[in-house]
Amino acid sequence: METLVDKVVPIIVFLAILIGILTILNSIIRHRKPKLTNFPYRKKSQLLNHTETSLYQQLTNLVGEKFVVFSKVRLADLVLLQRDVQDRQVYIDSINSDSVDFLLCDRETTSPELAISCEDYPSKKNQLGQGSSNLVAVLKASGISFLRLQANRSYEPKELRSLIRSEIGPLKKEIEL
Numbered sequence: 001m002e003t004l005v006d007k008v009v010p011i012i013v014f015l016a017i018l019i020g021i022l023t024i025l026n027s028i029i030r031h032r033k034p035k036l037t038n039f040p041y042r043k044k045s046q047l048l049n050h051t052e053t054s055l056y057q058q059l060t061n062l063v064g065e066k067f068v069v070f071s072k073v074r075l076a077d078l079v080l081l082q083r084d085v086q087d088r089q090v091y092i093d094s095i096n097s098d099s100v101d102f103l104l105c106d107r108e109t110t111s112p113e114l115a116i117s118c119e120d121y122p123s124k125k126n127q128l129g130q131g132s133s134n135l136v137a138v139l140k141a142s143g144i145s146f147l148r149l150q151a152n153r154s155y156e157p158k159e160l161r162s163l164i165r166s167e168i169g170p171l172k173k174e175i176e177l
Contacts, residue, residue: 047071051151052101055118058155059102063164067104067113074099075135078112079142098135100146104164112144114168118151 048056048071059069075098081091100115117135139146145167149155 051120052118055116055149055151055155056102058157058160059104059116062157062161063104066107068107068110070103070105071101072099073103073115075138078103078115078144079138094134095138098138100135104168114145114147114164115139116147116149118149120151 046053052071056069056071063069075095076092078100079095081088085091101118102116103112104114104116105112136146147163147167149163
C-alpha cells in the first residue's frame with residue numbers, strides 16, 4: 001500500500017529537477033550574447049582633437065629622428081604583469097581603462113620610453129605633473145617615464161624639448177633632441 005509520502009516524494013523530486021533546469025536555461029538565455037548582424041558604427045572624423053593634433057605634430061617634429069610617437073595607448077598594452085602575482089585580476093582590472101595620450105618609443109626597438117598625458121584643466125587634487133596616482137605608479141614600477149602637460153594649442157619647442165629631456169634623461173643620457 002502506497003503512503004502519501006510515497007506519492008508526494010516523486011512529485012517534489014520532479015519539481016526540484018524542473019526548477020533546476022529552468023534556472024540553468026534562464027541563466028544561459030540572460031548571458032547569451034545576441035548575434036550582431038548590423039554594426040551601427042562609423043569612422044570618427046579624426047583620432048585626435050585639435051590640441052592633441054598640435055602636440056602630436058610638435059612631438060613628431062621634435063623627436064622624430066630618435067623616437068616613434070604613438071597616440072592614445074592603453075596602459076595594459078605598455079606593461080606586463082609579473083606571473084607570480086596574487087590577485088592577478090585585481091591588478092589587471094586596475095589598469096584596464098587607463099591610457100596615455102602619447103607614447104615615445106625608441107625608433108629602433110619600439111621600447112616604451114616616455115608616456116605623455118595632456119590635461120585641459122588640472123584639478124587641485126590632480127595637479128599638473130602628478131597624473132593619476134595609479135597610472136604614475138604603474139609607469140614608474142615598469143620603468144617608463146611620465147610627463148603630464150597642460151593642453152595648449154601651441155607648445156614652445158624649446159620648453160617641450162627641455163621637459164622631454166628632463167624625463168628621459170635619466171634613462172638615456174646619450175639622447176640629443
